[in-house]
Amino acid sequence: MPELPEVETVVRTLRPLLVGRRILNAEFGQLRVLRGLPSDTAQSLAGQRVVAIERHGKFIAIRLERGYLVVHLGMTGKLLVDAARTKWTHAIFTLDRGVMMFDDPRQFGRIEYGAELPARVVALGPEPLEVSLEEFARRLKERRSPIKAVLLNQAVVRGVGNIYADEALFRAGVSPKRVAASLRKDRVKKIFDAMREVLAEAIESRGSSVSNYVDAEGRKGSFQNSHRVYQRGGEPCVTCGGPIRRIVLAQRGTHYCPKCQS
DNA sequence: GTTGTTACCTGTACGC
DNA sequence: TGCGTACAGGTAACAA
Incomplete structure (x- = not known):
């Protein structure tokens, strides 16, 4: 299950593959991992470039030009680049080079999009590797x-x-x-x-x-x-x-x- | 505000 | 081999 070290590893492997890339298209399934995503999210994401990828505890924040795509992997969530689609692929982001997908069989993961980081992510306690x-x-x-x-x-x-x-x-x-x-x-x-x-x-x-x-x-x-x-x-x-x-x-x-x- | 409990969900291991 | 059951746990929502 993904905790801090696993999420940090995902973020480190994502950065060279994603930062600077532009999202051409986003497709979402209908499952609970997407609960609360506004219906126009795909249109909002299209055309935006990935500016940076941050880790906030177990949350992955993909900073775009006009907002944050925030992903929590839950228990079995995976963010994969150029992987094969499965029956548990809930989101597909086509980039100007490559494809990123979110896959989660147990559906404990979450994907959110908004102009700012979600309040509950900001409210998390300090990073254990940084706290005094x-x-x-x-x-x-x-x-x-x-x-x-x-x-x-x-x-x-x-x-x-x-x-x-x-x-x-x-x-x-x-x-x-x-x-x-x-x-x-x-x-x-x-x-x-x-x-x-x-x-x-x-x-x-x-x-x-x-x-x-x-x-x-x-x-x-x-x-x-x-x-x-x-x-x-x-x-x-x-x-x-x-x-x-x-x-x-x-x-x-x-x-x-x-x-x-x- | 803090603490504890429950629901969510599917793949895997195990016993029969 | 096939079936039923228990178990795994991060977060949100709720109750105390």
Whole structure:
């Protein structure tokens, strides 16, 4: 599933293929991923040049001359360039060189278009790779939920999802069940460092290919081979050898080592 | 304002 | 082999 490292990889592969290109034509299906798109969107997009491609947490913002095409990949969404059309292709953008399409079997993704970035994208918390330790600590201090739920909350930091929350907490040695506001300063710093470390490593590995994730050129990532706890329930902990436990927390499968994460 | 719960959706794994 | 079922989870909407 696409989280910050996967979306960053998609954005990095899209940039050289899309920036400077002009949209000649846009075709949309009728499915829920397009809910709320004005009926004249295709006409609005036609003729516009791609100025830049930005990532805002897990949102991809394709900046055009007169607006933003904003894409969220959801669970199984893919933005592909020059790929084959499938029965789950919901949008096709014909460019002056190449074709970009949005494909999403599970239909948790979204496409929006407007003159400005959507308000809820602007309102997201800071980027975890840019936020200061002091700001991160301040945001945790005011949350009385389990730290796992807080890391998943996009209003606290943008871009962390289930995989990287589990992996960061394992590296920090902190139980996912600990109430965020109760964490001592040194624990917060461990989480802060681990979160940044795991995200940076995952970007370096071009993301984790669990489910059907591929980048804009159809290539898989490799960070799934470096997961230490995520989807390793029952397997031995890489540190102590004890079994990794799987629980449900914040309505999400949560994987941790009860011995190493206190 | 914060926190928790549910709906959305299909492919995959598994048991029988 | 074929069928039914459980499970995966990011966000929005809603309730408490």
